[in-house]
Structure formats: C-alpha cells, structure tokens
Amino acid sequence: MRGKAHDGETAAVHEVEVEVSSWAISFRLGDEVQLWRLSEIEVEPLGDQVRLRRRGQGARLTVGAEDWRAAAAGDAAPVARRHRRRERRLVIGLFIAAAAILLFVFVGVPLASGPLARMTPPLLEESLGETYAAQLQFAFPPCAGEEGQDILHAFGDRLEDGMDTPFNILVEAVEAPMVNAFALPGGRVLITGDLIAEAETPDELAAVIAHEAAHVEQRHVMQAVWRSLGLGMILDAVVGGGTGAGQQVVLLAGSVTELRYSREAEAEADARGQEILQALGYSSEGMAPFFRRLAGDEQGGERRAGVMEFLSTHPDSLGRAAASEGRARPGAPAFSPEDWRMIKAACDGAPRRSSSD
Numbered sequence: 001m002r003g004k005a006h007d008g009e010t011a012a013v014h015e016v017e018v019e020v021s022s023w024a025i026s027f028r029l030g031d032e033v034q035l036w037r038l039s040e041i042e043v044e045p046l047g048d049q050v051r052l053r054r055r056g057q058g059a060r061l062t063v064g065a066e067d068w069r070a071a072a073a074g075d076a077a078p079v080a081r082r083h084r085r086r087e088r089r090l091v092i093g094l095f096i097a098a099a100a101i102l103l104f105v106f107v108g109v110p111l112a113s114g115p116l117a118r119m120t121p122p123l124l125e126e127s128l129g130e131t132y133a134a135q136l137q138f139a140f141p142p143c144a145g146e147e148g149q150d151i152l153h154a155f156g157d158r159l160e161d162g163m164d165t166p167f168n169i170l171v172e173a174v175e176a177p178m179v180n181a182f183a184l185p186g187g188r189v190l191i192t193g194d195l196i197a198e199a200e201t202p203d204e205l206a207a208v209i210a211h212e213a214a215h216v217e218q219r220h221v222m223q224a225v226w227r228s229l230g231l232g233m234i235l236d237a238v239v240g241g242g243t244g245a246g247q248q249v250v251l252l253a254g255s256v257t258e259l260r261y262s263r264e265a266e267a268e269a270d271a272r273g274q275e276i277l278q279a280l281g282y283s284s285e286g287m288a289p290f291f292r293r294l295a296g297d298e299q300g301g302e303r304r305a306g307v308m309e310f311l312s313t314h315p316d317s318l319g320r321a322a323a324s325e326g327r328a329r330p331g332a333p334a335f336s337p338e339d340w341r342m343i344k345a346a347c348d349g350a351p352r353r354s355s356s357d
Helices: 065-072 077-119 122-136 146-160 193-198 202-217 220-239 245-252 263-279 287-300 304-313 317-327 337-345
Strands: 002-006 014-017 024-029 032-037 041-046 049-054 060-064 170-174 181-183 188-192
Touching (some): 002 024, 041 065, 049 065, 122 220, 146 202, 146 337, 188 202, 202 263, 202 287, 220 263, 263 317
Antiparallel strands (some): 002 014, 024 032, 181 188
16 A cells, blocks of 8 residues: 655655555665554544554654555554554543542542641631632622621620630621521621521520531531532533632632531531530520421421521421420520610611610
C-alpha cells in the first residue's frame, strides 16, 4: 500500500511503499528501512486517511483509511485489538476516577469534616462568616427595628457566658419569606422575621437561638462548610480549575438551604442549647412546644409554606420535641414583656420603647 512518510525532523514528504506483516509494517525512508512493530504503532483517524506514529518517535506515516482497514482486517488486526483495549481501559479508568471522587466527597469529606472543623482557626472561620453575611445581606437584609435588634444582640452576649466557644455570638433578625433560623461560621445567628412572628413565647425564641448557638459552639457549622467544599471540588473538576465554581458553592453554603446538619448534630444542638439556657438560669421549656406546633401545622396543612423551610432543615421535629421535653427545666424568661414586644416589632415597623423604660 502507498503512503506518505515524514521523518519528524524536516518538512520533507516522502512517497513510500508500505508492507504489512503479521507483526510489523516496513517502508524505506531515505536510505534507511523503517521497521515498526504493530505493538508500537498509534493510529489517528483523519477522515479518508489515517496517520500512523511509532510511539516515542516523531516520524509519522499517512496512508489511505480503506487500505489500512483492509490491512487491519488481516495482518494488522493486532493494532485494532490493541486500540479497542485502550478504549476499554480509558472507559474503566474514567469510571474508577469518578467513583473515587464520589467516594471522597460523600464518604471521605463527611468523615473528615469533624476533625477539619476543629482544626479550622477561629479567625479563619470568623472571616468566612463575614463573607457569608455579606453575600446573604442582599437576600436577607437586617430588620429595621434597632431596639429589638439591640435586645437580641444583648441576649447573644449573655449566651456566651454559658458557652465554651472562642466566638462572639451575634444574634440578628433578618427579613426573609420563611420560618427559619440558622448560624453562620464564626458565631453569627440569623433569625427570620417570620420565625419571630411564629414564636408564641420568649422561651420558644430563646430555645431556637440557643440551639443555633450550640451549632456554633460544637463547630457543626464548619463541618457543613467542609462538606460543601467537597461539592465545590467536584464542580471545579467538572468545569475546570480556576473558574471559581468551587468557591461559589462554598459561599452558597451560607444560605438557609445549604447549611444542613445530620440528625445527630441536630440532637446534640438541642441538648446543648437547653444546657446553655439552664446554666444561665433561663427556662428551657420552649423548645418542645415550638417543634410540636410547627410539626402539627405541617401535618395538618396549615401555614404549610411558612413552616416547611424550618422543618426541612430541622428534621424529625416530633421526636426531638419529645426528647427536649424530657430535658426541659423551668427558669426565668429570657426576655421581659417589654423586650418581647420590641423583638416582636423588630421586623414590623419597630415601635420605640415607652418613655417610662
């Protein structure tokens, strides 16, 4: 069969006659006879032609595709088989790589998230929390009631006295069309105006805030961030490094719907939140009725759109209500009647305190 050969060193093209045997091809290139073993040849389709290369060398040979297929059907069949094997190896390799990535993200990262969270420097976590807060403030702006906000800030300061944490607990009410509360890395606890409206007593709101503060203390928030970072690594691998996709996922991890915890972490935060309240002399009886009422509303279909967000991020509400009821202890209310009125008004026009206060 006829072909065109390039020596890989010059631009010269040589018309050659190619002979195919059961184990090699041969042709004369200049004064030298080239002998290429079939096991050394790489084949590159080029439409009606194919380009043959000898692995590890620059020389190449171009022949007609039909001629090569005719040769491959006979003496050159080992080349075709070798390329099919290489394709199979590539598919298997890609499958193994994908399985390894998924195993790392969904098994390795969750297992390592606890130690990684505890190893994260507090200053780094606080900086990350500020980044999240800046991202979220456009969707969830702070409520306008400054006096109600001040009362929540002061309650966060009091909670710190019963906690073992390097972080300042900053409690803030935000405008958001959902019943929810969530903690950001570094100590910020956000309470939506709809959740404040849903709470019937100071004890209920205090229990929710203490629960979220316990997530901060136990480093559950950073564990969730590390898990989200694993997802970001998958996106970076899929869409290419340097795109920032992974970083964006980590930022989105600060949203209400992404910072999720395991059932074990939720139960731990329930118990620890009640302990914090009890250590400070506050009632810890508000958690159970709040969970029971929201779970009952969801089951009965009432205010379903409002409570579903809270229930989706705080699963097994009825079971946790029963457990928290067994741990509950009476105590002082976390907020005075006037404080409670100001908190309730924080996201609803925020009337100022009476002049007698």
